[in-house]
Amino acid sequence: MTETKTPIIAFDQVDLSFGDTQVLKDIDFQIEAGKFYTLLGPSGSGKSTILKLISGQLEPTSGDVLFEGQVMNDWPAEKRPVNTVFQNYALFPNMNVFDNVAFGPRLKHLSAAATKTKVVDMLHLVKLDDYADREINELSGGQQQRVAIARALANDPEVLLLDEPLSALDYKLRKDMQGELRHIQKELGITFIFVTHDQEEALAMSDWIFVMNDGIIQQNGTPEDIYDEPINHFVANFIGESNIVPGIMKEDYLAHFVGKDFENVDAGMRPNERVEVVLRPEDLDLTSVEEGKLVVTILEQSFRGDYYEVQAVDDDGNHWQVQTTNSSPVGERVGLTFDPEDIHIMRFNESEDDFDARLEQYEDEKPDEN
């Protein structure tokens, strides 16, 4: 990434420990103003902790958290130009919807008229125009969620932090809110940092994703980059479904796995380096035994509406998950086919920087596929 503007939020080698437990290790990233960012990871990966460092609920053990280039480690939460939508909404039960949303503007000593305008605007933005007089306990979960968003936005934050805001909603409502949040972010043009453990949600909403595990940023990039080029076993497994088998890179553009050589599009590794091979289930297809690059036996098949999910096993005992529109009876031997560009190679313990460097280096010299 080449950046000319000062990033709105930056982490500079941030570590955070509680006693002997290290929660965040060497977190280093920059965030550009006006985009939708997602911190994605399983629970305990440190993603919410990063939000708390930005909002001021926590201070780093070492390293710096910067806002527009200024270190803000010791700024109190109430002085930071960011606001948070909390996971459990944290609406004030002693106030109605209007007073909840007006809480921030009133603390800033906005006039009654300006406060009212602000609240009305914000409630309109989240489509709760007629709910100003309602008590919090009269609202559904989805409505409370909207009030929480309106309340955080009423403070005109430069950055809105969202801590798993959709996790308590049902599937349909979650889908709707994903679209709406994206819409609100575009309309206001401010930076959103969204925390979730739901990879589908992250892929659908984000401009840029940080995948976290064990207090480390495993990989960051656009949703497409992360899905197509996962850097390691964890990311490949966590984002989407994956078939991962051990293999060897014999030479550039030639991989060896499940006992056969396959042409592929990866390069820049040592000859005969041990690697992991990723094949996405939707990139695999079933065909006849003769035409197949691999031969597998169907173990299980379940209908998923727009496709069949097939579990199969090859002669070496490797399991393969396939998403296909062709139905095949259980127990049948079939061929498995895929294209060279569907094979993705992952090196062991490759850092993000090395990964990016290698990609850049060989992408210049890659033989033209088109």
Add this chain to the structure above:
Amino acid sequence: MSKFKWSHLYLWVVFALLYLPIGFLIVYSFNSGNVMQGWQGFSWSHYQELFGDAHLLEIVLDTLVLALLSSTLATAIGTMGALWIDRQPRELTKNVLLSLNNILLVSPDVIIGASFLILFTALGFSLGFVSVLLAHIAFSIPIVVLMVLPRLREMNQSLIAAARDLGANSWQVLSQIVLPVIFPGILAGFFMAFTYSLDDFAVTFFVTGNGFTTLSVEIYSRARQGVSLEINALSTMMFLVSLLLVLCYYLIALRPKKPAAARRRRQREVNP
């Protein structure tokens, strides 16, 4: 037709046993005779006697002022104490402090009264209204702490984080979020402290000295000289006051938040 239940019968018997003596006392406060044996006809005479007894009325007033003052101060101090206990970072510290608080609640009044007497005498403090007030505040604080602390523990901690996030300083968080949210607990603590102060006998008896007396101490000393039905009338009045207090508490604690307006609006939405 509801089925006969033994548990219901049990409940009624228990309630009858609890309220029978009080009912007996109330009925005889209207007896035209002067003793509790034998009903001699209805009369307001004991009430007239009561309201003509300036000394007794003064004591009633003193007792109410004492209860109001001690419970108000105890509520303020106890709420602060609960906030302080709740803010202790270590669970062990919290539990030790809470246990120390509860020990005061369960220790016999006689011991607390005696210890106050020893303290005040040792300090050379003269016994009277102030000593009784201090003693009442002291034994009321643990009650308030006990009523307020669970509310604080139940309170969603992210409410505080949210208020700060929106720009509130510590005082604004306390006054606009924490205190309103735990208000039912504070209210319950206040009423409990008020009734404890109102009917305390043992502690007061030790620290009251010569000049100042409260109703329960006065009734006790009069009862030793033979029960006058004036006491019955007074007790009836006190019972009614207690009943009123309980009703007040429920009216304040259970009052609907937005009464008419919200309901009307909702009805409009249902049938436009």
